[in-house]
Amino acid sequence: MANEKELIPLYYAIIKHFMDGTEACADDVVSALSPDYGDYKLLTHKDVEEALATAKENGLLDESNYGIDANDQLQVYYKVTDFGLDMMNRYIGKYNNPK
C-alpha cells in the first residue's frame, strides 16, 4: 500500500499479534514487537498490559492463562476471541507491516 517501510499503528500491531491464535502475555508482546517498535514510548510492560486489559474489556481478547515471572510478578496470558478475530479481519485485516 503506502511507502517503503511504514509501520501500522502500535495498537493494531499489539492486537494483531494474537490473530494467529498465539497465547501471549505483555512481556511476550513487548519482545515480539521491539525490533520494529523499539523506539515507541508506549511499548513498555505497563502500557502494553493496559492495552491488553482494555482489549479484554472490549471483548477482543480473553485471559487464557496465568504465570509468575522472574520478579515474582503475575503474568496474565491472553488469547483472541471469536469476536476479536472477526473484528480484526473485518476492519484492520488488510493493514500489515512490511516483512
Place this chain on the structure above:
Amino acid sequence: MDQQIAQLREERRRKYFVRGVAFAIASGMCYGLYTGFLTLAETQDVWGEWFAGEAWGNGNPALSAFSITFLLAALAAGINDFFSGIWSLLACAKNRQLGDFWKTIKTKPGWIMMLCAAIGGPLATICYVIALNSATAAGNPGVIVPIAALNCAIGAILGRVFFKQELNAHKIVGILICLFAGALIGGTSFAAMGPEALIACLFAFIAAFGWGFEGCVAGFGTILIDYRIGIAIRQVTSGILTLFIVFPLLAIIGGEMSTAIDLASAAFTSPALLILVISGFFAMPAFSFWYKGNSMCGAALGMACNGMYAFWGPFFIWVIMGLLNLGGVAEAYPPLAPIQWIGALIMVAGIFCIAVNPTSLFGKRNGKEA
C-alpha cells in the same frame, strides 16, 4: 505456585478495581467541571453581553434570537471541542503518538471514529449548549445535565435496535429508572421555570440521542484504536467540523454571515477564551479517564461510575457559578431544588442498573434494590 498465582490475581483484581473506579469517578467529575467552566465562559465579557441581548462591544446592535440560540451555541461548542482537540493532540505528542494518530486516520476504524464524531460532536454538543443556555435563561442550568445523561439509556436502546445487543431485565429496569428520573427533573423544572425549561430539556434530549447514537456506533469502531488516539480523532474532528463547517452553515441559514464573522473574531480575542481553554481541557480526561477506568474495573462498572456526572454536572455548575461566584452572578445560579438533586441521584442509580447486573453484584436476594 497455584496458590501464589491465585493470591497475585486477587491482589491485581483488587488493585485494578480500586484504581478503575477512581478513574471512572474522576471522569464523571471532569465532565461536570467541563460543563461548569463552559457555563462560566458564557457569562463573561462579550458572551455576557450577547446572551443578555444588549448592544455589545463598541456599540454593535443586540443579537437576534436566532444568533443567540444557534450561532452562539455552535461557537461555544466549536471553540470548546477545538481546544479539547488541541489538548488531546498535546497528550498524544507527549506519548509520541502523533505518527500513529496520522496513520490511524487513514484506516477504516479511523474513518468510523470520524463519522461518529460528526454525529456526536457538532449535532449533540451544539444541542447540549443550546440546552445549557436556555436553561440558564430560565434560571437554572443544572437541570439539563441529567436529561443529557439519558444518552446512556438511549444508547442501550439503540444498541438493541441496530446491533441486536441483548437487553436484560436489569438494563430495562435501569432505563425505566433513568426515564423516571429524567421526567422528575424535567417536570419540576418545567413547573418552576416555565416554557424555556421545556425547550432546554428538549434540546438536552436531542443531545442525549446524538451521544447515545455515537456511543453505540463508535463502540464498534473504536475498540480497535488506542483510546488516546481515538479521543484525539474525535475531538479534533468535532472541533473543526463545528467551528469551520456547522457554524458558518448556520450563519448562512440564518442570513447572519457578517454577524457570525464579528462574533467569531470577538470570541477569539475575548479574555473569556481562556475559560474555554480550561473547559476544553476538562473535556479530554472526561473521556480518557473513562476508557482507562473501564480497562481496570470492567466496562460496566466504569460506565456506571462515569454516569455519576448526572450529579457532578449540576454540582459543579453550582459550585463554580453559585458558591465560588466566579462569574459574579451567583444569584442567577441557585442550587437545584431538593427534588432535582434526588432526581439526579436516582438517575445515577438507573445508569448503575443499566451497566451492572445488581444480582451479580449483591448476590441473588436483593437484586431489585435501586
